[in-house]
Amino acid sequence: MTRRGARTARAAGDRREPGGDAGRLLGTGRASPRAGRAGEIGDLVTIAVLEALTFGLSRMVAAAERAGQRLCLLTGGRGVYRHELGRLAPDALDVVDVDTHDVAECAAVLGRLPDLRGLVNSTDTWMRPGAELAARFGLPGPDPAVVRTLRDKRAVRVLLHERGLSRGTAVALPPGPDHTASAALVRDVVGLPAVLKDSAGTGSRNVWLVRDGEQLDAALREAAGRALLGRLFAEPYLTGPLYSAETLSWAGRTRLLGVTGRLLSARWFGREDLLSFPVLLPAPDLAAVDDWVARVLAAAGHTRGFAHVEFVLTSDGPELVEINARIGGCLAGEAMCRSLGVDVYDAMIDMALGRAPALLDTATGTTSGTAGTTGTTGTTGTTGTTGTVETVETVETTGTVETTSDTAATRPTATATVLIYPGRPGTFTGVTGIEDLPSHPGAPEWYPTMAAGTEVGDLGDQRACAGLLLAEGATTELAMYNALSAARGVHPLMDDEW
Ligand SMILES: Nc1ncnc2c1ncn2[C@@H]1O[C@H](COP(=O)(O)OP(=O)(O)OP(=O)(O)O)[C@@H](O)[C@H]1O
Ligand SMILES: [Mg+2]
Incomplete structure (x- = not known):
């Protein structure tokens, strides 16, 4: 890779520039009975996935299976998904290598899938072409005009200003x-x-x-x-801490699934260093965010699907930074699944098929954060901060949560994710310290994002992230300390060429 290439190196979430072979039809990259000629691919496929976030594909596949569906991933760079594909059985899904920046090529692939019922479109970069392709193939999806607005941060700001938001x-x-x-x-x-x-x-x-x-x-x-x-x-410029509201909307109704805390770099403006979920907001503040985010999404025209809404909590209340009409990156989906005790990817499949997502009303876990199960616009509950997460007593601060029992499925878990960056520019060769993670509390897990050999010239934004370290805790505070403690032992290695 050239030095210029280093500046476009992929980082966490959906922030990468996939390239790759156009139009080749292959399996998942390992010996796959479904790999090979175009006619063999997609005979069972019912849901196409137009690229995806770096993490979450295996949860998506499992959710599709639960719904009796089979996925076909269209990608211009399957290397992005090596962690996820490595966890999946070779024939768990079909993978088509195609230049996903070429809408005509993508349309040609979709046209060859015989029983196509839905299209999952979960990244910012492919949000617009994905919405247009879904509309063209008569598949369920958002209004392309709304998506065009949502992908324009200036247009959203002007619109919200006009609406007093x-x-x-x-x-x-x-x-x-x-x-x-x-x-x-x-x-x-x-x-x-x-x-x-x-x-x-x-x-x-x-x-x-x-x-x-x-x-x-x-x-x-x-x-x-x-x-x-x-x-x-x-x-x-908005002054205050940055958070994000993770939401789910359907037919104009929005549920706040929880709030993510986002710690920013003190050195580089806008670079994120840690995320935690769920944030323990006092009930009135949580209610204010709940109300605000529902109004913001309605004003922007987002009536269906997940949204990841970044906001600064200013002294005068929440102010929008940006709306992403998808599940959050950097393991936000994983964090929600663990914390809420439900698999949120089921909702992704429901919505791809045009069905109201059950998650809109499902009782979620009573973790040390948000866990609302009532209300018309979503989450209304907060819990106590004691870490005694097993019982309804932990949600006594609001009394609005219909708790569930402490079964394995609903056992509450807070999470924190540290974004690990190299300390200096250079060529990334790997990471040390992963082998020691099992000795740390909080069951820390390493999710690699950067490929060995990547040249990193600029440490100032998320493209320089080598990987994500996710840890759990009985409370969000404990999850953060567990993650930060474990992260101290993980070091990206850079060669000395620079
Ligand atoms: N108006 C603003 N006031 C204060 N900080 C801002 C503002 N706009 C952006 N930022 C900061 O810059 C960061 C990046 O901006 P923004 O989220 O719009 O871009 P992005 O490239 O989509 O980011 P990401 O993909 O990392 O979420 C924000 O997370 C926030 O920290
Ligand atoms: Mg952002």
Whole structure:
């Protein structure tokens, strides 16, 4: 890989640039009875998956099996899924290697799947083509026009501002060498401090905090040299801790499944270092988030599917950072499954088939966080913070939770995920310390994201993440300490070429 390539190296979640062979039809990469000619693939396939998050594919396959369905993954880079594919039986699903940035190629593959009933579309990058393909094939899916709006952070901000759901608005910054006009727009429409970012950006790439004129000029100069996925725009800088609301919507009704805490780097603006689920919010704050997120999603037109809604909890309440119309990355799905005691991927399959997801009403575990089972817009419960997670007593702070018993299926577990980054640029060769993880409390697990040989030139965003370390705890606080403690022993190795 070239040094320039290093700057597009894949990191956690769906933040990668898949390449790969176009149009070849193969199995899962191991000896597969289903590998081979196009006609052999997909005879049983009922649900296509247009790329996916790095983690969660095996849970998706299991959920499909429970529903009597079979998946076919369309991917331009199956290496992204090596961890997940390595856990699956060779014939657990079909995998088609295709240039997934080529919509016509994808359509051709979908057209060859004989009993296609649904399409799972769970990444930001493929959200728009996925919605358009679903519509073209008459499959259940979101309105492509809504998806176009949701994939435009500037459009969402302007819309929410108009509806009174965002204090500030956003302004598009015209490309070109003369930055004077852009600088004036930022000052006049948004004011300083401001955030400049890519309207379709992912992975915390191309995001600048500007506090004064000098920083504004520098950011505009730097942005002019970057290849953006969308267009540059500016919005107000929001002050406060970052969280995300994990939600599920159907027929316009939204359920808050829980809130994820997000610890940001002190060194690099926007880079995430740790996620924890669920956050123990006081009941009034949780109710406020619940109400706010339902109104934000309704205003943005998101009426169906998961959403991962990042927000800053300012002194004046929640303010949106961005809406991702999918399950969260960096093991957010895994965290929810463990904490809620239900497999949220069943809902993904339900919705791909156009069925109301049972999760909208399912009683979830009574873990040390959110566990609502009532209410029209979702989660209403919080638990105590004692860590005595087995019984209904742990949810006495609200009294709204219809608890379930402490069966294995519902045993509450909080989780925390540390994003592990190299300490310096270089060529990534592997990770040390994984072998010691079993001795740590919290059952820490390593989820690798970076392939050996990846050149890392820039440590400032999530593409530089070597892998995720997830640990559990009886409370979210304990899960965080378990994860952070275990992470101290895990070290990415970089060669000395740089
Ligand atoms: N208006 C804002 N005020 C304060 N911080 C912001 C703002 N916009 C973005 N950020 C910070 O920059 C980070 C990246 O921005 P954003 O989430 O819009 O981009 P992204 O590339 O989609 O990120 P990711 O894929 O990591 O979620 C946010 O997580 C947040 O920490
Ligand atoms: Mg974000």
